Amino acid sequence: xxxxxxxxxxxLSLGALYAVMALGFVVIYRATGILNFAHGGFLLSGVFVxxxxxxxxxxxxxxxxxxxxxxxxxVITDVVFIRQSRTQDHVTLTILTxxxxxxxxxxxxxxxxxxxxxxxxxxxxxxxxxxxxxMPASRLIALGVAVTxxxxxxxxxxxxxxxxxMRVSSQDAEVAKLMGVRLSRVSWxxxxxxxxxxxxxxxxxxxxxxxxxxxSLADTAFRAFPAAVIGGLGSVGGALVGGMMLGLTEAFAxxxxxxxxxxxxxxxxxxAWILLLxxxxxxxxxxxxxxxxxxx
Amino acid sequence: xSRGRLLVxxxxxxxxxxxxxxxxxxxxxxxxxxxxxxxxxxxxMLVGVAGQISxxxxxxxxxxxxxxxxxxxxxxxxxxxxxxxPVVAAVGAVLxxxxxxxxxxxxxxxxxxxxxxxxxxxxxxxxxxxxNEVEQFSGGYIGRAVxxxxxxxxxxxxxxxxxxxxxxxxxxxxxxxxxIVLVVVxxxxxxxxxxxxxxxxxxMVRESEVAAASMGVNVGRYKAGAFFVASxxxxxxxxxxxxxxxxxxxxxxxxTLSTDYLVIIIIGGLGSLRGAIAxxxxxxxxPRLLGQYAGxxxxxxxxxxxxxxxxxxxxxxxxxxxxxxIMFARGGLDRVLGWLxxxxxxxxxxxxSKQDIATEPNQDPEQDLVSELNQEKxxx
Numbered sequence: 001x002x003x004x005x006x007x008x009x010x011x012l013s014l015g016a017l018y019a020v021m022a023l024g025f026v027v028i029y030r031a032t033g034i035l036n037f038a039h040g041g042f043l044l045s046g047v048f049v050x051x052x053x054x055x056x057x058x059x060x061x062x063x064x065x066x067x068x069x070x071x072x073x074x075v076i077t078d079v080v081f082i083r084q085s086r087t088q089d090h091v092t093l094t095i096l097t098x099x100x101x102x103x104x105x106x107x108x109x110x111x112x113x114x115x116x117x118x119x120x121x122x123x124x125x126x127x128x129x130x131x132x133x134x135m136p137a138s139r140l141i142a143l144g145v146a147v148t149x150x151x152x153x154x155x156x157x158x159x160x161x162x163x164x165x166m167r168v169s170s171q172d173a174e175v176a177k178l179m180g181v182r183l184s185r186v187s188w189x190x191x192x193x194x195x196x197x198x199x200x201x202x203x204x205x206x207x208x209x210x211x212x213x214x215x216s217l218a219d220t221a222f223r224a225f226p227a228a229v230i231g232g233l234g235s236v237g238g239a240l241v242g243g244m245m246l247g248l249t250e251a252f253a254x255x256x257x258x259x260x261x262x263x264x265x266x267x268x269x270x271x272a273w274i275l276l277l278x279x280x281x282x283x284x285x286x287x288x289x290x291x292x293x294x295x296x
Numbered sequence: 297x298s299r300g301r302l303l304v305x306x307x308x309x310x311x312x313x314x315x316x317x318x319x320x321x322x323x324x325x326x327x328x329x330x331x332x333x334x335x336x337x338x339x340x341m342l343v344g345v346a347g348q349i350s351x352x353x354x355x356x357x358x359x360x361x362x363x364x365x366x367x368x369x370x371x372x373x374x375x376x377x378x379x380x381x382p383v384v385a386a387v388g389a390v391l392x393x394x395x396x397x398x399x400x401x402x403x404x405x406x407x408x409x410x411x412x413x414x415x416x417x418x419x420x421x422x423x424x425x426x427x428n429e430v431e432q433f434s435g436g437y438i439g440r441a442v443x444x445x446x447x448x449x450x451x452x453x454x455x456x457x458x459x460x461x462x463x464x465x466x467x468x469x470x471x472x473x474x475x476i477v478l479v480v481v482x483x484x485x486x487x488x489x490x491x492x493x494x495x496x497x498x499x500m501v502r503e504s505e506v507a508a509a510s511m512g513v514n515v516g517r518y519k520a521g522a523f524f525v526a527s528x529x530x531x532x533x534x535x536x537x538x539x540x541x542x543x544x545x546x547x548x549x550x551x552t553l554s555t556d557y558l559v560i561i562i563i564g565g566l567g568s569l570r571g572a573i574a575x576x577x578x579x580x581x582x583p584r585l586l587g588q589y590a591g592x593x594x595x596x597x598x599x600x601x602x603x604x605x606x607x608x609x610x611x612x613x614x615x616x617x618x619x620x621x622i623m624f625a626r627g628g629l630d631r632v633l634g635w636l637x638x639x640x641x642x643x644x645x646x647x648x649s650k651q652d653i654a655t656e657p658n659q660d661p662e663q664d665l666v667s668e669l670n671q672e673k674x675x676x
Binding site: 035081084085086087090091092093094095096098099100102103106107110222225226229233263265266269270273274276277280281284285286 | 347349403406407408409410411413414415417418419421422425428429551555558559562566603604608611612615616618619622623624
């Protein structure tokens with residue numbers, strides 16, 4: 001029972017972080033139709049700067065700097081690479097982000113070297129216990145921050161002009177343009193938000209119980225891919241549900257894999273992908289996206 | 297004989313006599329490049345022609361490589377093996393890869409576009425997990441030795457060197473020759489597929505599945521066919537790669553390899569077979585070239601010292617190229633080859649998607665001018 005409750009708590013916290021990251025994918029996908037493979041690069045560059053700055057100026061300044069860097073790198077990707085491309089084919093531009101990702105990850109890992117850097121967060125390796133739950137304090141804070149970020153995002157998306165412009169332009173870019181929506185602004189703000197969200201999740205994924213900032217952190221963005229896809233790429237609510245499903249699956253797989261026998265060794269590493277396969281076999285465009293119908 | 301054919305003939309002659317002039321190291325690099333070229337030709341048929349974006353290519357290359365090793369090695373204490381003759385093992389491994397591709401096709405007819413891209417990423421991670429966990433299959437982190445290839449008693453390994461015109465031919469030299477034959481044969485086969493009806497049908501599937509279906513193309517079957525052919529190519533590449541590097545580990549068949557292939561076909565020019573070959577040579581040789589001459593390049597440092605070393609530099613170069621090619625010149629290396637070989641053959645060059653052409657009628661005025669001039673020359 002203890003195991004179960006702890007897996008649940010850990011899964012929720014991890015799931016919230018995946019949801020934050022998946023929101024980043026979804027925002028960018030809705031604004032531009034591109035599946036952003038450079039998310040890991042954004043995350044890594046922001047968290048790297050956070051670690052660098054926090055060493056001399058304290059954790060909070062570091063976090064701010066990291067978020068800004070993540071957003072700026074994302075905006076540069078949009079304005080310099082995507083917008084200037086001759087082609088507007090989404091699949092090709094998706095491959096372009098793969099190249100951007102490789103560039104960023106290679107450069108940051110070169111600077112990081114082989115050791116992992118500490119983030120100097122004040123919480124450190126403290127553990128909280130209440131009732132049956134024992135979990136790292138950082139993961140509890142992660143849950144709180146992630147939920148707050150998600151709520152703020154949803155409010156922005158629902159009630160601001162940006163949110164309206166965003167929703168309208170992802171429905172029909174042509175019409176939105178005619179109605180006076182500035183598509184380029186919607187586009188770069190979406191990239192900025194996506195980049196910052198990636199870094200926000202990354203900051204917690206790098207802190208305790210993880211080892212710190214290392215180049216493998218970029219791979220965690222890939223692990224959040226299924227979250228965005230399970231929900232349906234364009235769906236904000238889907239990203240949240242997908243993230244939670246992913247976090248819980250991973251946490252439960254990690255808790256129970258040892259009791260399942262030899263074949264399940266390290267199952268938690270790929271549980272997300274298995275979940276993705278199962279979901280897509282049942283609903284080919286994710287759980288929450290409207291089905292595309294073609295009429296001949 | 298056109299300029300292009302002369303160039304190709306000259307290149308082939310040069311390649312065949314290369315073992316007499318080129319060091320073993322570069323022949324080995326050449327072998328890797330040939331393996332990459334075969335795999336890339338398969339992938340460009342799938343992604344460039346049929347429009348099915350797949351990041352699972354490394355899986356099928358891996359099935360080819362591991363399939364050969366398992367079928368050809370005798371079973372050992374901790375590893376599986378069937379100990380079949382190498383030829384049978386090679387054919388079996390290629391077939392296994394092809395069947396793997398066929399198994400993917402029902403999924404691809406349900407899941408399309410970027411969703412398919414993510415699913416194939418998932419397949420890569422599941423495959424790597426399988427390799428890491430089932431050590432009897434993969435040999436674990438230690439890896440597995442690859443049995444030498446031989447066919448009808450003719451050995452293609454180091455154990456029985458040939459002597460041709462006084463020069464001993466070891467595994468590297470022999471496999472170099474085998475590689476040339478393989479690349480030529482697979483290229484010709486691929487060109488047949490792409491330029492004939494199947495290629496046309498696949499291009500239609502890429503543009504619009506609905507339109508293709510209404511024109512009488514059996515979309516599901518053609519997609520399955522594309523996956524099968526691409527995986528067979530990957531399988532051939534995998535077997536050849538394994539025999540060339542003589543030792544395989546799970547780390548070599550992961551996500552990085554998949555992205556490498558994607559980079560190759562984009563730099564080469566999406567949909568172009570000769571571009572895929574050129575891209576493969578470029579991406580494979582670049583890090584080795586930079587590494588070999590790092591001492592003479594002022595800003596490069598030896599690998600492992602934290603600065604910009606040859607590996608880092610080559611990633612910068614080929615990622616930069618990837619981005620530039622996508623941004624400004626989707627013809628990629630194929631277009632460069634077009635300039636070298638004279639008139640651009642439209643049939644081989646798969647046009648970009650309809651949308652692109654519609655929105656940007658004058659993609660590259662200079663290019664059009666060049667081909668016009670060339671056509672004029674021909675008519676004169």
